[in-house]
Every structure is written in C-alpha cells, then in structure tokens.
Amino acid sequence: MTPTGTPSPSPLAAFQDAFAAALAVPEGAGGGGLPGHPDLAGLVAQPGFAVYRNTVMKGCVDALQANYPSIAGLVGEAWFRAAAVVHARAHPPLRPTLLDYGAGFAEFLAAFEPARELPYLPDVARLDRCWTEAHVARDEVPVAAAMLARLEPADLARTVLRPHASARWAWFDDQPIRSIWQRSREVAQGEAVAGDVNADLRWCGEGVLIVRPEAAVRWVPLQRADCAFLDVCAAGGTLAAAAGAALAVDAQADLSALIARLLDAGAFGQLELSTDQFQEPP
Amino acid sequence: MTTGLSAGLGLKPRHYEEAFAAPADGLWFEVHPENYMVDGGPRLAWLETIRSRHPLSLHGVGMSLAAAAEPDPDHLRRLAGLVDRVLPALVSEHLAWSSWRGAYRPDLLPFPRTREALQRVVDNVDRVQRALRRQIAIENPSHYLRIDGHEFDEIAFLTELARRSGCRLLLDVNNVFVSARNLGFAPEAYIDAFPAHLIAEVHLAGHSPDPALGKALLIDSHDAPVAPAVWSLYERLIARAGPRPTLIERDDNLPSFAALQLERRRAVAVLRAPGREAA
C-alpha cells in the first residue's frame, strides 16, 4: 500500500502492490476488495493463481519446518505446518536467504494461544535457532587448552577469553529445556529412536552450550555458573571477573571442571591479555 | 564464447560426497547462491571442496529483478562476495520478482511485460552486472496466468533486455513447455524463435500435472525426470543452436546421484551428436 501523501505508484508498482496483497489473502476467504489494480480480479479468478499463492506459502512453511525440527517433532507435523501458516501471514520472510527465516518464532509461540499449555515450546525454539546460528557462523579455530595452561597465574587473572564465533548458550531456570530439545533434535536428525521423551526428564532448571568448533554443531550441558562465566567472557571481562560471576551464582561451583568443560567443548575463539591492571579485591 | 561446460547437475547436500568424487568429464554443478550466503560452516566448506574439482554455476532466485525497485544492496553485496569466493563459470537469475516493499515471497512472480518493466529490469540487471563485474544470464520463468497488458512477447522482451543491458539468456526448455501448455501456445515455435546467439545456458527439468486440474495446469515441480516432450524440444534446440551448457534440475523426490548422472548422460549425448559445432 502506498502511504497517503506520496506520489501514486507506477503501473508496475501498483501491479506488485495488488498482486502481493492478493497472495496474502487465503484461498476461499472471499474475493472482494483487492486493492489498487483493476485487472487483478481476473488473475485471482484463474486456477493458476493458486500455484503462486501455494508456492509462496509452502516455501515459508518448509523453511520454518527445516529451521525448527525440534518443534515440529514435539507438536507433530500437521500442527506445526498449520501454526507455520499463521506465523507466515504475520511474519513473512524479509530476505531471500530462508536459512535466516523465523528468527522470531520463539516469541510467536510464546504468544500463540493454541500452544499455551506447552510452556516449554518457546525456549526449545530458541535452541533450534541457536543451532542454525552456530551452523552458519564464521569459522574460527577454538582456543586450545594448552595455550591457557601455559599462562602464569598473574596473566591468567587478566586473560580475556572471547566466546567462539559459533557459541550460543542459555540457562533456563524452571524447565529442563535442554533435555527436551536434545531428545527432539536427535530424533529429527536421525540420531536417536523416537520414544518417550518424558522417560528421563527431571523437571528442573538446565543450561546448554551450542557450538560448532569444526564442521559439526555440538551441544554440551552447562551449569548455571558456566553460563554466568560465559556471559562475562562475552562482555569482554577477564577470567578473574568471569570466575567471580560464576561463584556469585553458585558459591560451590567447581571452577576447574567448569573451565575444562568449556575448553573441551571449544567454547572460546580468542585469547587476549587485558591491559587493565588486575585489581586485588579489597 | 566457449566455457568447456557440457551437461551439469543441480547440487544437493545429500550428494556432496558423490558430486566431489564424480569424474570431471565436463560435469559442472549449479546451486542457488541464497543457500550459501553464510559466514562459514560445512555448507560453504563443501561448496568450496566441490569447486576445487568441478566448475560451478550460481543460479539466483532472490534478486527480484522485475520489481519496481532496485535490488536489495545487502543481497547484492552477499552475492558478489560468494561470486568472488567460488569464481563460478556461470551466474544467472530469473525474469521475475519476489522481494517487494520489505517482504520476500519465495516464488518467481509474474508481471505485465511493459516498456516500464523493461526499463526496470534493464536497470536492475545493469546494477547486478556492475556489482559482480561480469555478465549474467536471465531465465524465462514458468507461467501459470494469462496477464493483460503485455506490450512485448517474452522473447522480444528478453532479446531487448539482452541488447540494452549486455546480459545473456538462460533458456529453460521445461519452462517453455509448461508455459506453452498453461497459456496455449506452441512450444516448438518459441524454441525456434529464441535467439540462439544469446543462450549462455539451458535448463531441463521435470514437471507434473496439477493434482486437481490434471494436464490443464502443468506445474514446474522439479520432482520428476525430464519429460519425453521436453527432451524432443531440447534436441530441436541444440540441433539449431549448437551445444550449450545444459543443466538437469531436480529439487524434490530426489533420486540417487547415479540416476541423475544417467539423465545427464542423455543430455551429453544430445550435445555430442554428429554435426554439432561448438558454440
């Protein structure tokens, strides 16, 4: 639609405005009121118009399903594709790179009334999105543990470990999101047999790191302190600050196991020494 | 122009390993650049690995050249980056629109071929060719609608586009067949009238009848082998125009790589038939 006050669109622009509007109207929703272009009713009336309408919608739905396989597995294909249609009408792709499509699907699900009784769906969708982001992220050689192991204690305190370009992590306070996501994702990828996702589910908070140190995306369970540690690293804080943040959320955190877990996973992409003088705590 | 390309195949992730290992006997692969516009990761690594043994063609679906707007500069920049990275033998796009006023519709949408539209497409192809610093080829899409208000037929439009922008053309023989059935014209006449000297590439693909309307509406579904009637049109074209790089497109109901190679060899045989001069 052209906003009022701007020059009227060219004939080609008017055609595209009207055609785009007609594509967005569901089949059988009534033909009247197609705006802008007198010829368009004659196009919409032809059987071939449905080919365009369906191809556009199928493209959106297929892309969303490919990007959110864990959600599709949890809710079943029929429900997923029906939800994806509602999503596509409200949030069409913005760019031709459909790998990017559906970045806001978690927020959509959070507000989607028919999914209200499945409170874990939005966070599971967030992890599918993290997987995609890790899959296509810039390649980077992970920081080797040996590099860190060689540092003097004083240097260690002012070391800054930048998270790997592909690293995404999250802590979920109330729900075992990682377990639900991992089970559904592995089934979708053919790595596990479908079964009772509830079998080994303890209803408690969980964290996860999703990272692609080489070719394959992998995921590692994280504790709350690990996530706090990574948050500080991402903000450019020193290891001293990161260790402090980890102990602040969990005074019992095992820092040796924490750093070993993160280094083993390939969670870091850069090692720098901060020029800020390390401050002895008061 | 001699590219040294014989018949090629659309590249699908399921076939990456076989594609890499296949004999480099004039074989080449085509991908949609939109699926490789990423910062890193295994897709891009595979594309570069395959590129190390076989020529590549980038066949865009998202530049929206026929929209009454300039191409998205970000999309164009990413395409240019991919072109610089894999140095494709061929780059092509469609005579269609898909992005409009900030939203992308995953299809190749039609428009009235007016003088205004021609000027738009000429300008947009010019922008793309300048950004890529190379010629591109423009493909005839499949048609499903009779649209009023055309001021050019498709061949005249494409020929004028090539003359004014310096681009070349990609002739999709299956699209000609599908459009001819859907709109009611003779596909042979279209094939015979198409300007041979502008053809940089030829596409072959399978189609299917509409599930509801049957053969009254053919769909360019890329989910079946190339149809016998399309092979006939292809032989007719190559007999007149000489060999041209030819792609077998397959996107759905994907068969084995060996089955695609078999289909490809049929195209190679047409290209090598006696009396054919190199383009």
Place this chain on the structure above:
Amino acid sequence: MMNRNALAVTAFALSALAAGAAMAADNKDKGMDKKGVAEMEKCYGVALAGKNDCAAGPGTTCAGTSKADYQGNAWKQVAKGTCTTIKTPKGMGSLQPIKS
C-alpha cells in the same frame, strides 16, 4: 545478563582455573576430545544419508507447487508429536486446534 559485581576472586579460584586448563590440555593429549574429527565425519556422513543435519536446511528452489497441503482447518486430532509424553509439574499439556 552480566554480573558486574566485583566479587572477591581468591588465588584459589585462579589456581582452580589453571588446574582446569591443564586438565583440558591433558584430555586433548590423550585424545579424549577426538570428537572433533569423529563428529566431522559423522556430520558429513549424515549429509550423505540425506538427514537434515549439517547440510540440508531449507531449500530455496525455483520449483512450483499447486498443493495446498498447509491448510490449518485440515487439522482434526491432537497432533502426534512427542509432546504428548511430556509431563510438566502442571500435568500433561495439550495442543489446541488452529483456525487459519
């Protein structure tokens, strides 16, 4: 997100990090993180098998379709997803039909 509390970081914390780094370096020497190579092969193998792992993703194709296989009103029963086996503290959640 970030906790900027200038919490006391003891020498103990730093030595724990050093020990952890040494442990991870040791793991690497022993080949305990061979996942790198193994996962790459698996990832590539999965692509070959046509699973939607490292490669498939959403297909941007220029093929057409006339099939309206996405109509929400075709949805009749509670969908057969694995969510039907997940018991939350509030009980078994269920999906509602979608009117599109």
